[in-house]
Amino acid sequence: MRQYELVERVKAYDPNADETGLNRAYVFSMVRHGAQTRASGDPYFSHPVEVAGISTELKLDSASIITALLHDTVEDGVATEKEIRSLFGKEIARLVDGVTKLSKVELPSDPTRRQSENFRKFLLAMSDDIRVLLIKLADRLHNMRTLHFIREPERRRRIAAETMEIYAPLAERIGMQTFRDELEDHAFAELNPEARDSLEKRVAFLRESNTDLIDRILAELRATIEQAGITADVGGREKRLYSIWRKMETKHVPFEDISDIVAFRLIVSDVETCYRALGVIHTAYRMIPNRFKDYISTPKPNGYQSLHTTVIGPEQRRIEIQIRTPEMHEVGEIGVAAHWVYKQQSGDRLKSREGRQYRWIRELLEILEHASGPEEFIEHTKLEMFRDQVFCFSPKGDLITLPRGASVVDFAYAVHSDIGDTCVGAKINGRHAPLRTVLNNGDQVEILCSQGQSPDPQWENFVVTGKARARIRRFIRLQENSEYERLGRSMLDNAAQAIGQTVTDRAVAAISPKVQVRNADQVYVCIGRGELSCKAVLRLMFPELVSDQDTPIEVEPRRTTDGAGPIPIRGLTPGMAVHLADCCNPLPGERIVGVLIEGKGVTVHTIDCETLEQFADAPERWLDLSWDREQTGESLFTGRINATLRHQPGSLNALTMAVARSHGNISNLKITYRSPDFFEMVVDVEVRDVRHLTNIVQTLRTEPAVFQVDRVQS
């Protein structure tokens, strides 16, 4: 952007702009940055000019634009603070100093002490003058737009993580929605390119297959509003990819329709008309309960005002509509910056409003002054800013992003499976910490390993990532198998002795094909699990000694296959074959996803099913599904439970009666293990939904004959 263009832009919204100051700052910055270049190869000077340009979009005052032009001169050492003060005055010098201080705040991979010290400086600089933050956000936005030019992937990731962690939440906090959206989207592209790509493809597909839909909806909305005699600017805006992603993640809802990714907006002249327009919309279309929000009478803490509602709108599409005045719209888009626009008109009223809105910065500073230690302070501030992720670092500085609540063990598995399997302890920020410690933002984690160590089943109680859980489960299964093997071996030995015989591994291996397992070990495992009786095995080995009669009663596993009626699930392509997965037995009321298997159709799993791990690398095969509430009413689904009963008369009867009392129907039952005191069984029960099954499990827990009962999902 040329010098005169910038000046013209400022003068367009501020006729009293400091033209001389702007010109001098432009030239000063250009001369001082001289031959420096950016990663893109552009002259460095293009950056402060772009930042100034972004600041004009926010209609900031001349002092802010001048500061934007000068913002990197002191930090880059091409000018001194003294020079700035004598050439541009105290106010500009203070603003430049504030931006410079903010620039020094980095997402630290250093011990907590420096982290909180940085954060303190950050807040101090902001609390002085909110314009510092606005310019810094413009600076960050330009840096994010040009992030891809940076060659070192580590640096790109660090900057993106920092943007996600500090700048985007701050932008949101001061109501700069468009900034926040764009910052997050650039960071998303860097931190999770695969997810963003597949989301983008999906949105593009929806957009292409619905080219006229949005126009038709807009036309009908316009006609509806006009008929009621209201003048409104009716528009639709496609949501940013990251905000779609976040909504899917936090609210656990799939997006299935083009109307899910477009927000419709009515802009009307004044507050009264907002409510009248709302009345018209609610009269014309059925509203969806619990989705209406009145942010006009109760603005958000960041000053945002608007009416929000969701209706079954034109063409029977569920759509979101926001109703607001032009002023509210501007505040909604650029937040605090919008107040500069209305400065002239509203005068003093602005001051008090600003005071109220920025009280949180001062409150943070107060916590800082009174917090007993830096850790406590970080707790207070970052927790509020951060919702669902923590960013941690390896000793080398690699960024590991984990879901909130993740433990040291999750971190270890995220680094490498072997590191997870053999971890014995950790150092967090240089201090020893137990494996179950929950990690915080900015933690630097060093995992201590020991060869020959193996995963502890207890870990399952606190890990939160799928990868960690899957590995631990796998290990437990292996361990269980070896226990069953030992048990089966001793059971068979005892049974053989009873008929005066001994069994050898070789003899057992010889009959293993007849019971359809691979080898002797597997035969023992099956006996231990109760899937094969000793008698049946001995009969194969010593046909002359063991008679055919009085074979033990065994209920063979016989899973009812998928019910006759259609499965009431939304999000499927009509005609596609679908079945509920055997591993997790999903029930209505649970979050589900579909996996497309070539030649077999769609398998439906619960969202936390381990089997999904196998498809982690193939997001294109995942389908967002949900239960169709209106149609699940009649159908019954198979839930599977594992029960341990006391080995006493009437136990089984107590179980079946309890299930029947809870209106469940037992469709299958298999005894998996017997001992003199207990027997274990797997029971399939037909239920309406997950609550029904939970109810049955709870009822069984109250039965004295039932020692233990749990839902099976593996």
Ligand code: MN
């Ligand atoms: Mn800069």
